Amino acid sequence: xxxxxxxxxxxxxxxxxxxxxxxxxxxxxxxxxxxxxxxxxxxxxxxxxxxxxxxxxxxxxxxxxxxxxxxxxxxxxxxxxxxxxxxxxxxxxxxxxxxxxxxxxxxxxxxxxxxxxxxxxxxxxxxxxxxxxxxxxxxxxxxxxxxxxxxxxxxxxxxxxxxxxxxxxxxxxxxxxxxxxxxxxxxxxxxxxxxxxxxxxxxxxxxxxxxxxxxxxxxxxxxxxxxxxxxxxxxxxxxxxxxxxxxxxxxxxxxxxxxxxxxxxxxxxxxxxxxxxxxxxx
Amino acid sequence: xxxxxxxxxxxxxxxxxxxxxxxxxxxxxxxxxxxxxxxxxxxxxxxxxxxxxxxxxxxxxxxxxxxxxxxxxxxxxxxxxxxxxxxxxxxxxxxxxxxxxxxxxxxxxxxxxxxxxxxxxxxxxxxxxxxxxxxxxxxxxxxxxxxxxxxxxxxxxxxxxxxxxxxxxxxxxxxxxxxxxxxxxxxxxxxxxxxxxxxxxxxxxxxxxxxxxxxxxxxxxxxxxxxxxxxxxxxxxxxxxxxxxxxxxxxxxxxxxxxxxxxxxxxxxxxxxxxxxxxxxxxxxxxxxxxxxxxxxxxxxxxxx
Numbered sequence: 040x041x042x043x044x045x046x047x048x049x050x051x052x053x054x055x056x057x058x059x060x061x062x063x064x065x066x067x068x069x070x071x072x073x074x075x076x077x078x079x080x081x082x083x084x085x086x087x088x089x090x091x092x093x094x095x096x097x098x099x100x101x102x103x104x105x106x107x108x109x110x111x112x113x114x115x116x117x118x119x120x121x122x123x124x125x126x127x128x129x130x131x132x133x134x135x136x137x138x139x140x141x142x143x144x145x146x147x148x149x150x151x152x153x154x155x156x157x158x159x160x161x162x163x164x165x166x167x168x169x170x171x172x173x174x175x176x177x178x179x180x181x182x183x184x185x186x187x188x189x190x191x192x193x194x195x196x197x198x199x200x201x202x203x204x205x206x207x208x209x210x211x212x213x214x215x216x217x218x219x220x221x222x223x224x225x226x227x228x229x230x231x232x233x234x235x236x237x238x239x240x241x242x243x244x245x246x247x248x249x250x251x252x253x254x255x256x257x258x259x260x261x262x263x264x265x266x267x268x269x270x271x272x273x274x275x276x277x278x279x280x281x282x283x284x285x286x287x288x289x290x291x292x293x294x295x296x297x298x299x300x301x302x303x304x305x306x307x308x309x310x311x312x313x314x315x316x317x318x319x320x321x
Numbered sequence: 322x323x324x325x326x327x328x329x330x331x332x333x334x335x336x337x338x339x340x341x342x343x344x345x346x347x348x349x350x351x352x353x354x355x356x357x358x359x360x361x362x363x364x365x366x367x368x369x370x371x372x373x374x375x376x377x378x379x380x381x382x383x384x385x386x387x388x389x390x391x392x393x394x395x396x397x398x399x400x401x402x403x404x405x406x407x408x409x410x411x412x413x414x415x416x417x418x419x420x421x422x423x424x425x426x427x428x429x430x431x432x433x434x435x436x437x438x439x440x441x442x443x444x445x446x447x448x449x450x451x452x453x454x455x456x457x458x459x460x461x462x463x464x465x466x467x468x469x470x471x472x473x474x475x476x477x478x479x480x481x482x483x484x485x486x487x488x489x490x491x492x493x494x495x496x497x498x499x500x501x502x503x504x505x506x507x508x509x510x511x512x513x514x515x516x517x518x519x520x521x522x523x524x525x526x527x528x529x530x531x532x533x534x535x536x537x538x539x540x541x542x543x544x545x546x547x548x549x550x551x552x553x554x555x556x557x558x559x560x561x562x563x564x565x566x567x568x569x570x571x572x573x574x575x576x577x578x579x580x581x582x583x584x585x586x587x588x589x590x591x592x593x594x595x596x597x598x599x600x601x602x603x604x605x606x607x608x609x610x611x612x613x614x615x616x617x618x619x620x621x622x623x624x625x626x
Contacts, residue, residue: 046424053413149408150418153466154425156373156402159394319376 043158043167051171056140061179064133065186071124072190075115079195114197118206121187122284125213128245131279133179134217135241138172138224143234155320162312165229169308172221176214209284212293216279219304220244223275226307230314232321249274275303323350325384326474326506327372332381334367341367343530344381349474349508349523354500356521357510358616364530365510366405369478372508373402386473398426401472403480407463411452415443415462418451419469426470441465441495457488464495475499477509481516489516496520518612528620541615549581549588552604553595563598567591 051057124130145151145164155161191198200206223244228237243249253271260268271277278296327349334342342364349355359365370376372383374397382389386396409418415438423429438444441461446454451462460480467475477496481489497520499505511517517524524541526534553560556579564571564581569591572580581591585607595602 042425042427045429046421049424050410050421053410053417055412144410148410149406150410150421152375152402152404152408153422153463156375156400157398157426157470159397317377319370 040163040166043154043163044170046154047167047171048174050144051141051175054141054144056137057175057178060133060137061182064129064179064183067129068124068183068187069190072120072187072194075120076194114199115191115195116201117188117191117198118200118203119284120191121184122206122209122213124183124187125210125217125284126280126282128247128276128280130179130183131217131220131245131276134176134221135224135245136238137175137179138221139228139234139237139241141172141175142168142225142228143232143237146228146232147234151320161315161320165225165308165311165315168225169222172225173218176218176221180210180214209282209293212297213279213282216275216282216296216300219300219307220275220279222304222307222311226311226314229311232318244276247276247280250277253277273299275300323352325349326351326386327508328384329368329372330382330384332368332371332383333379334364334371334376335379340530342371342378345527345530345532347525347532348535349506351506352500352504353522354496354507354509354520355523355525356517357508357525357527358514358517358612359510359527360620361512363527365527366478368527369402369404369476369508369510373397373400373404373476375402375404398470399473400476401467401470401474402476402478403460403463403467404476404478407459407466409451409459409462409466412450414448415446415451415454415458415465418462419465422466422469428470437465437468440468440498442491455488457484457491460484460488460492461495464492468499472505474506474508477507479510479512481511481513489513493520514613514616524612526616526619534619541612547585547607549585549591550604550606550608551579551581551591551595551602552577553579553600553602555600559598559600560595563594563600564591567594 145154151164155164158164188198224237224241227240228234231237231240250271253274256270257268260266260270272291278291278299281291282293282296325348327347329345329347331344331346332342333340333344345364345368347368357365357369367376371378372385374393383393385393386399388396410421413421416434419434419438420429423434435444438446441464443458443461443465446458451459454462464475464477464480467477480496481492484492493516496507496509500507500520509517509521518538521538523537524535525532551560554577556575556577557573560579561571561573564579567590569584569587570582572582574580584591588605588607592602592605
């Protein structure tokens with residue numbers, strides 16, 4: 040088993056996607072930091088214009104500007120900023136793309152035939168793949184965090200790292216949820232053994248098309264049985280996106296998200312193992 | 322009888338209503354080179370996939386190194402395989418492909434990889450990507466990958482398919498060296514029966530999913546008896562009555578060619594009889610039946626073997 044993990048890590052190191060996916064992720068982070076900085080600058084401009092023109096603002100607008108511009112003099116909180124990126128689709132999108140490329144590579148090249156017959160159980164290949172994917176997830180997270188911190192230092196006057204324990208707890212849960220997503224995408228690839236099908240399913244999942252389907256089912260159930268079911272709340276991506284850095288009204292609790300995503304992951308792994316073991320290698 | 326390394330008992334693979342392999346009972350002796358012969362779609366690859374654990378049988382049993390059923394998992398590592406096209410990453414070098422396989426088998430060592438690449442003649446490919454290899458080089462890399470872990474049995478499915486004459490010779494020599502120098506038992510399928518007959522010690526002939534015959538090279542030689550090939554004008558009209566009169570068993574292949582099975586010691590007598598009857602014999606030659614002829618006769622004359 041350890042040998043297969045070593046093989047998959049070595050295989051991953053040879054993949055071009057190992058470099059271009061973090062690069063694109065960092066590019067998105069750059070845009071995020073840059074747009075935050077631009078927003079701060081704009082707020083500064085508004086404050087300066089407002090103060091220089093001595094305009095009478097209504098109380099609500101003045102409060103809003105005040106609350107937004109108050110932050111401008113403060114250092115940016117890196118942990119809050121990066122943590123808030125997690126529920127956005129960006130991290131999930133790049134993980135899903137990599138998962139498809141990584142999971143389908145041995146099927147597409149036929150390398151699975153080279154080792155598939157010589158392992159004691161082919162389910163070990165599923166396990167080694169998932170370990171490889173988890174390593175990549177951590178790698179992408181760390182690279183993204185380092186780049187985010189660096190960009191914040193460059194663009195802002197200073198940085199702070201407030202409440203690291205909350206950050207670690209939150210990102211830890213998000214990492215598990217994202218890994219569940221990777222398990223699901225990997226399962227699609229292993230069962231379908233086709234990178235195109237895998238990529239389409241991964242994109243449909245990450246971009247929330249299943250939510251539309253779920254809403255449709257909700258409406259259908261309501262129309263027929265007059266019951267409210269909220270199927271979308273049981274979807275993987277819905278739970279990832281609704282687990283916010285700071286709990287807000289529409290947030291999902293960490294335990295609920297972990298339960299739903301965990302069940303999805305377990306089902307995905309079982310299906311992957313069955314498919315790998317029972318289906319012929321072609 | 323020599324020790325059996327592989328034995329199958331009524332092995333069957335069925336896809337819905339189609340039986341790709343139908344109750345094949347095969348016997349592979351240790352140290353032999355077993356030539357597996359059959360036309361396209363006869364069931365060779367499916368059978369080999371079941372042997373190597375890449376496909377699950379519908380019914381029947383496989384006994385490999387004395388293990389059967391769930392015990393097969395223990396001996397899978399002793400079987401190296403090259404099934405259809407070699408499974409390699411085209412964006413990686415030969416060395417990197419080998420590295421992955423050796424890591425998976427727990428045998429990673431630079432010298433070991435270079436030894437295997439040297440054995441198949443790919444040691445000097447450097448940083449050239451496997452995707453840019455010629456077909457022959459890819460096949461040899463596939464063989465090198467199959468050799469990782471010192472397999473005692475190698476299953477090679479059409480390893481010389483599509484190769485140029487030089488490539489065929491290289492791969493044939495490699496296979497022969499593996500069998501003679503390393504004592505590896507080899508199960509090999511090929512369409513090129515002439516090439517197969519140069520290295521195989523045993524044969525299995527499969528047709529429509531059924532193993533119709535198993536025989537050793539010696540048995541084949543005995544069965545492939547010599548014959549006379551007579552080229553003569555108007556064979557059926559004029560030559561046939563003369564041969565019938567002489568009591569010679571013959572077969573008219575076409576208007577100018579007659580095959581006389583056996584009777585090679587009477588070649589001069591036959592020639593004299595035909596010539597004295599006024600027939601123009603343009604050629605009379607003693608020829609042995611080749612593996613190809615034997616196969617075609619056995620399977621009913623299929624031409625695409």
